[in-house]
Amino acid sequence: MPSSVVDTINYFPETxxxxxxxxxxxxxxxxxxxxxxxxxxxxxxxxxxxxNFHIKGKYEYDRIS
Structure with missing residues (x-):
């Protein structure tokens, strides 16, 4: 089901x-x-x-663009 907030997700297991x-x-x-x-x-x-419940505010982040 498409999200109205999240467009795509990618995961880089090595990092x-x-x-x-x-x-x-x-x-x-x-x-x-x-x-x-x-x-x-x-x-x-x-x-x-x-x-919102499991990621936002729980992990450090960098804004890429």
Whole structure:
């Protein structure tokens, strides 16, 4: 199901970076995200809700663009 908040997600297991591209076009890299969190986000019914409860405010991040 498409998200109204999250456009795409990518995960880099070698660095534990979760890259989230939002519908707005903003891109953020979240650091030290366990693979289980990425896997759960991938299958979440609401990616925006999952993001808000399990990622936002819990991991350090860098704004990419």
């Amino acid at each position: 534990l970076i979760l890259r989230v591209t939002f519908v707005s076009g903003l891109i953020y890299d979240y650091k030290d995200v366990p693979s289980q969190v990425f896997k759960a986000l991938k299958v979440a019914g609401s990616k925006g809700r999952f993001f």
